[in-house]
Amino acid sequence: MKAKSSNTASVRQNSLYAWLLAARPKTLAGAAVPVMMGLTLAWAYLYRLNQQACGVDAMGTSVETGTLSWVPAILCVLFAFIMQIDANFINDYFDWKKGTDDEHRLGPRRACAQGWVTPKAMRCAIAVTTLIACVVGFPLVFYGGYDLIWVGVACVVFCFLYTLLLSYIGLGDLLVLVFFGLVPVCVTFYIQTHTLTKEVILSSLACGMVIDTLLVVNNYRDRDNDRRVGKRTLVVIIGEKATEILYFALGLMAFHMGLTFFFQGQYFTFFLPTIYLMLHARTYRKMKAIKRGKALNGILAENARNMFIYGVLFSVGVVLDALFIS
Template identity: 30%
Template structure:
C-alpha cells in the first residue's frame, strides 16, 4: 500500500501551477470587465486542480498497465513502481474527477450557464482518454492539443465567462499564453521520456518531432507566450510586467537546449510550472493595475 507521501508524489504536485494559472488569468480578465466573483473563482480553481490531479492519476494508471513506466527517468509513478495497485490508482482518478464535477456543478449554479455541464463532461472524458481506453490520443501525439485546449482555452475563458458572462481580448490572449506554457511543460516531460515512449509505441508529439526539434519547440512556445502581451500594451500598459519573466525563462530554455542527460531535464518541469504561475500572477496584476489607470 502506497504511503501518503507516495500518493502526493503520484499526484504530481509540480503540475498543479498549470491548473491554477488559467483560473488566475480568467478571474483577472473578469475583474477587468468589472465582474469579479470570488465564489466562482474559488470553485473554478477547485475544478481545475481536481481535474489535473485526476489526469495525473489516470495517466499513472494507464501508462502503468501498459508498461510505459516500467523503466523511466523522473518522479515516482505509483503503478509502474508497484507502490499501489492499478485498481487503487484508477479509483483515485475517478474520485478526483467526481469531486471536480461536483465543484463544476457549483460553478454552473452560480453562473446559470447550464450548457457548461456538457463542457465539464467533455473535460472529464478528454482527461481519461488522454492515456486511457483502447486508442488513447496521448499515444498519437495529440496530448499537447488536449493540454492547450482544456488547460489553456477552456479553463481560462470558462473562468472569465462564468463570472462576467462575456469574453475579452485580454482573456483570449491570456488563455493562449498560459496554454502555450502548459504545452511547453508537457513537451519538457515528453522530451525526457522519448527513449522509453518510443520503445513502447507511445508516439507523443516530442517523439514525432524528434529530440532536437522538440527541444526547440519548447523555447518557441515560451517566447510566443511572453511576447503575446505586446498587443495589449497600448490599452493595458501594466501588462508589460509579464516581460519581467524573460530572465526566468532563459534557464529552463538553456537546459532544454543543452541538457544531454535525461535526468538533467527533470528541474525544467518545476521551473516551467513556476513560470506559468508567475505568468498568470503578473498578467493578473497588470490587468488590475491597468484597470485603475
C-alpha cells in the same frame, strides 16, 4: 508513513504519503495559473465597468456591473485542482497498465509502477475523484448556464482520452492548449462576466502555450523511452532539434500575445511578462545543454516555476493597468 525518512522507494503501500506522491501536488500550478488569469481578467473587466458607471460592453451587450462572485471563483479553483489530480491518477494507472512506466523511466517514479498504490485502489481513486470533480463543478451551471455541463463532460472525457490515446499520437500538446488555456481562462472569465473579449481569448492561448512548455520538456526528457515503447508524442514525431525550437517559440509567442494589451495602453500587462521571457530563455539554454538524462528533471522543475511566475506577472500587470489606466 515511510519506512525510511528520505527514500521514496520504501513508501508504505496505500499510505497517505503514497497518495500524496500519486497526486503530484507540484503539478497543481498548472491548474492554478489559468484560473488565476481568468479571475484577474474578470476582476479588471468588472472594475472598469464600475469606474465608467456603464453596463454596456464594447459589443453593445448589456452587462450588470459588480465585483467578483467568490462562490463560483472558489468552485473554479477546486474543480481545476481536482481534475488535475484526477488526470494524474489516470495517467499513473493507465501508463502502468500499458507498461510505459518501467525501469527505464527518467522522470519521478509513479505510484502504481512502484507498488506504492495498488491498481485496485487507484481505480477506486479515479472513480472517486472524477465524481467529486463533477459534484464540485455542477453548481457552476447556475452562474454560467447549462451549456457548462458540456464543458464539464468534455473535461472529464478528454482527461481519460489524453492518457488512453491522444498522448500516444502526438495530440497531447493540443489538449494542453485547449484544456489548460482556452477552456479554464475563458470559462472562468465568462462565469463572472457573461461575456468574452478578444483580450481574454488571446490571453487564454498564451496561457496554454506557457503551460505546454512543461509538457514539451517532459516529453523531450522521455523521448528515447517513448520511442522504444511506441508512444508517439509530438517530440518523437518532430525530433530533437525541432522540439528545442518549439520550446523556445512557445514562450516567445505567449509573450507576444500581450501585444493586444500594449496597443490598448495597458503597458504593465505587456511588459511585466518580459521577466518570464528572460527566465524562459535561460531555461531553454540549459535544456539544450543537458540534452538527455535525469538532469532534465531539474529543467522540468525550473519550467514549472517559470510557468507560475508568468501567471503571477500577468495577473499583477492586469490589476495595475486596471487601477492606474482606467
